[in-house]
Structures are given as C-alpha cells and as structure tokens.
Amino acid sequence: MLTIHGVTRSRASRVVWLCHELGLPFRQVPVIQAYRLGNPQAPGAALNTRSPAFLALSPAGTIPVIEDDGLVLSESLACTLYLARKHGGPLAPADADEDALMLQWSLYAATTIEPESLTIQMLHRPGQSQPAENATLVADAAERLVRPMKVLEDRLSRHTHLVGDRFTVADLNVAEILRYAQGYGALMQQFPAVQAWLSACQTRDGFRQMWAAREAEAP
Template identity: 70%
Template sequence: MLTIHGVTRSRASRLIWLCHEAGLDFRQVPVIQAYRLGDAEAPDAPLNTRSPEFLALSPAGAIPVLQDGDLTLSESFACTQYLARKYGKDLGPRNEAEEALMLQWSFYAATMIEPDALTILFLHKPGPNQSGEDQALIANAAERLVRPLKVLEDHLCAHQFIVSDRFTVADLNTAEVLRYAQGFGPLWEAFPAVKGWLTACQDRPAFRKMWQERLQEPE
C-alpha cells in the first residue's frame, strides 16, 4: 500500500487529492511541520519534520514523503507526477509529449507562481489587522504574479484544461499552487478564465474530500 508522510495541512494535500481522484488506497502518517510546534524536540512532541525517525526517511526534513514499495520519494510534484504516471490513468500522460507538457506547466507553477503566492498566503489578513508593511509586500507579490497569470489566462481562454482535453496532474499541481493566493480578491479580477478554471478544479469531488479531511486537522 502507498504511504504518504505528512499532515493534510501541507503540500501532502497534493498527493492526497490525486489519490482520491485515482481511487488509490493509501496510509497516511501525520508528520507535522516542526515550525508549527512550540518545541519540536520535546519528549512529548508529536511526530514532526525534526523527529529522528522522520529525518532518517527524509534528511531534508520536508513533507510530503511518498513510499511505494522500495521507492521513497520526496518533493510533492515529483510524487504527484509519479502517481499519475503509474496509477492515475488519464490523470497521467498518454505519451511523451503530454508528459513533457505536464512537467512544463507544473514547473512553471512551482517556479513562477508559488513563491509570490505563498507570500500572499502567509501575510494576507483581511481587515484592520493588516499592517502597512505587509500590505506593501502583498502588493509587490501580486504585481509579480500578473505576468505568469496572464500566460495561464491566455492558455485557459483557448483550452478547458491545461494539457490536452481532460483534467490531469498538471491541473491539480497548478491549482494547488494558485490556492495559496486565492484569498486575495483583487488579484483575480483580471483573470476570469483562471478563476473559473480554479473553481471547477475545486468543485471536483476528490478535491472536496481532501479539503474536508484537511479542515478536520488541527490548525
């Protein structure tokens, strides 16, 4: 059976969503991020990314980690790509060209969108609690996102999905990155095709199942 190490409130959500899409059974080991704990090395600390047993599995101390038989794999997009290719049927590539395009768009999301989207996720607090400094950082991050989102907008104006004519791992990976910036409303006004596509991705039953599991975990 597949084993996913990582809480659902992490990038492990990407693997879990894909497993639900593909109907794959898996075991989840709820490794929590060390930064979320007061003292990650305390004797009574829950299993976390600094725990010796997890570091033996992942020297980088990062979740998620996927185990499939003798294979131990880290980096969430490597994991989703592997699962889609091996088990995902139409979620994965049908040929080498599709595989290349799925990798291209996943890497694009990770390199061109995710860093600034994470800035928005961590700093955006609606209302009077938003400091002026944080507002400036968010505005700068949103400005940097305009160019990559315009590329995605133009693509989705001409295509229902990112690669070929079906929902694939490329959509899943990109949607999970864009979710980080989803709470900052002004950013999305200029990108209706991206907004509609993201809503459709998150309306999928497999996403909703993952999200309910995520909400049931402690914050």
C-alpha cells in the first residue's frame, strides 16, 4: 500500500487530495514540521522532520515523502505527477503533449506563484491587527503575483481547466499552491476566472475529504 509521510497540514495535502480523487488507498504517517515544535529533538517529541527515523528516509528533512512499491519519492509535485501517471484515468496525461503541459503548469505555479503566495499566507491576518511592516510585505507580494495571475486568468477565461478541458493533476497542483493566497481579496478579486476555477476545484469531493482530514489535525 502507498505510504504518505507527512501531516495533511503541509504540502502532503496535495498527495492526499490526489489519492482521494483516484480512489487510491494509502497509509499516512503523521510526520510534523520540526519548526512547529519547541524542541523537536527532545525525548518523547512527536515524529518530525528532524527525527532520526525520518531523516534516514529523507535526508532533506522535508515532507511529504511517499513510499510506493519500493520507490521512495520526495517533493510534493513529483509525487502527484508520478501517481497520476502511474494510475491513469482522466487526471493523468493522455499523451506526451498533455504530460508536458501538466509539468509546465505545475512548475510555473511552484516557481512564480508559490513563494509570494506563502508570504501572503504567513503574514495576512484578515480582521486582525497586524504590524504595518507585515501589511506592506503582503501588498508587495500580491503586486508581484499580478503578472503570473494574469497568465492564469487568460488561460482560464478561455478554458474550463488548465489542460485538456478537464480536471487533471495540473489543476490540483496549481490550486493547492494558489490556495495560500486565496484569502487576500485585493488580489483575487482582480481575476474572476481564476476565482471561479479555484472554487470549482475546491468543491470536488476529493478536496473536501482532504480538507476534512486537514481540519481534524492539530493546528
């Protein structure tokens, strides 16, 4: 059986969501990020990304990591792309062209959208007082996202999905990256096609199952 190492409140969410979409059974080992613990190496500390047992599996000390039929694979986007290709179906590429496009959109989101989106997720606190410096950093990150978001808006104003006019692993990967910035209305309201597409992605049963598991975990 496929094993996913990593709590769902991490990039493991991408792999968990995909497994639900595919109806793929899996076992999940709740490895937590070391930075969430006061002393990750203390006796009795929860299994975390600095635990020797996990580092033996993943020297980089990052989650998620999957084990599948003897393959040990890290990097969440590599994991989702691999599983989609292996198990096939509508989420997988139908041919070499679709394979290339799914890789293109996944890497585009990882390189041009994720860094700024993470800044927004970490610093934006709607309805709460926050340092002026944080608000400036969030606004600057959002401004840097306008150009790549325009690329997505153009694509999604002409197509229902990113590849093949159907929901695929490319949509899943990009949606989970963009989710980090979703709460910043000043950015998202500029891109109605992206908003509609993201909402459609997040109403899927696979996402809802993943999200319920995520919410059940300790913050």
